Amino acid sequence: MRVKLYSPRHPLHPSTCSMGAGGLWMPFHCDDPRTGRWAAETLDELFTYETQGQADGGQEQLVEIVPILKLLEESGRPVSDEPGTDNFGDPEEWTKDPRLHFQRLSIEKLFQLNKVNRFRLPFKHELIDAGYRYGHLFFPPIVNSPLMLAHLLEEASKTLEEVDVPSSPADETREFCESMSDVMDLAATKNCDAVVNCTGLGSRQLCQDNEVLGARGILLNFERTELGRREPNGDEANRKDIAIMAESGPWASETMPCYMIPRGSRIVVGGSYLEEDGCQTITQEERAQLFRNAFHLGIDLDKSRPVQQWVGFRPYRPMVRCQVDPNYIGSSIKLIHNYGHGGSGWTVNVGAAKECASLVQEALQG
Template sequence: MATKVLVVGSGVVGLRTAIELIHRRIRVHLISPRHPLHPSTCSMGAGGLWMPFHCTDSRTDRWSLETLNELTRLSSEKSSPAGKLVETLPAVVFSRNSQSAPSWSAHASGKSLDFKNLSIEDLYKQSESQRFRLPRKEVMKMAGYSHAWLFQTQIVDTPKMLMHMLNEIIASEYTDHVDVETDEYYTNIEELLIEAKERGCDGLVNCTGLGSKLLCNDASLIGARGILLHYDRASCVWNQKERGFISSVEAKTNLLQDSVITISEPPFGSETMPCYMIPRGDIVAVGGSYLVGDEEKGIRSSERRRILENAQNMGIDTKKSMCVSEWVGFRPYRSAMRLEVDEKLSSLSGVTVVHSYGCGGSGWTVFVGVASDNANLLETRMETGSHFDGRNEVHC
């Protein structure tokens, strides 16, 4: 197996891969041009919602199940530092017609998801009994939404979890070097190989996300632009009149549990311009977009107006609530995630090269399973002369 590995990239996949290797007592060097909390990083700006989203890889269900199991375990361990960074909340996906349950709804993880496919009438009965927030039923029915998925999901406080993982790596006896603010961008994968050899590494994991478009000359990797407004969660004012919440609990609205709302159908949302609200840590994230190939770095005025309308439709009083920040990021979209050994480079260099990028909008949904596969690839390749592609073993 690899004895020392250079991990490049400090997003959620890079950090978790380094931790996975450390847990297997493999020495790690971690480098990245930008800190995990740099505003440009997708892992920091993401909503932190566990739900497969724009990741069509056939391995997604397995990766997401492994991640769900860990996040569910962490959220139940409130006394541990990491447990305080994961929150269980009800999630609602509104639709205009009844939709078949997604494959991930059948995850064999006990009953943690508690997935239900409901009419809108039954959904609001559930919200009455379970006391979680929903937009006013009349607003949703007038817009044409008649059905919904309801399930219990996990939300990661992404900035704090990234720092928690980074601190674990720094503190480990198996960590040889950490520099996540190198400010150096490599132009090709061969430069990373030189870096790995200079550090005495016999393994290299490329977790550079969208940076791999240049590093690997991968034309199939495209940025999918996302936009968010962040409202202060503690002082968020919920509009109880024109677009408020269910009338029977309006007087006690502060006692209601927050919920995740997502809509990808007109009139409030679409596949490229979804409407969603995700309570995450200290904020409520309202978005958004999934625009493949769009390179605009700011939020356009028309987009801002639409997000404000989304927030109002979801029940936030935008005139009284404090918008504390906004975010624009570029998800690494690929038709199938690249998670494999680069056989040619590995054979030529003597360093086992693993590429791990292109998870689209599902980084926080698949990161545990992906990182495990990254480590498996290194171990299997080094031990048997074959590589594990995340589905079956392929002999070289």
């Protein structure tokens, strides 16, 4: 199959949702029944990257395995520290993948184990005071999203028949396509016999698809090496940064999760999950909330300021649209969609892309 890539924006343009995203492998707001399978296939590939090591010549890795701690409140039910028990109800399927070493722990046990683990954890008494009594601890890959996009673009430039994207993120001279018929006209000028539509939230307008909606997320980026930490005992040296997340309790809610993700040279602090909120900037109130999150998660704000802030819109759709468009089956150019991966684009992209590639072949043969 000969492939051409077209985009009116460079992949590192700030409007590209994949560019600013946390890059954590963890199914999040992607409710499609195929999510588990796609996520497992993506995990296979991310582990391959991780074992292959460094990005071309750079210090930062494309993919790193980083522990994540998800904070949980008192459940009211007896809880075992043993992995594999279901005191919190049936674990989600993806948590059973042995490569993730998924465990449920009490905060007591977590701190006991931390004498050996030496993770940078929030203060124990603050966790207890806030009512967080348990945590899910596991070891997923984190994709350095801007670095990975740059890497994929470079690979595409070497292997694809044509790569037609602006030369820099600052170049905004190209127009977005207004409609799917614009896209198909463009495909005709490029002699394509099939189009794969990966325009994310752009598909709302392009395909007149009101099922896909933007779920707004906000992030602060801190420079990792210059980050001041709130040190429990002045013993922060040689501790390992981990990702930490709460979606409930006094620090967070489902729409305003509190999280921190170490990603390459940055630590990103979030966030929000606000469906149909179109605000392009971070309000003062939200910035204050993000600062509170950073503080809870151990950042000393007297010593560190964010170097960047970002607003992104997750393309959420109740079912990901990964399908051959029936309206184009009889036409000379077939149309295959691949959009609507919600908060899980980096988690499912490989599996969804493989399925999409099979659909292209089927559409061309059929």
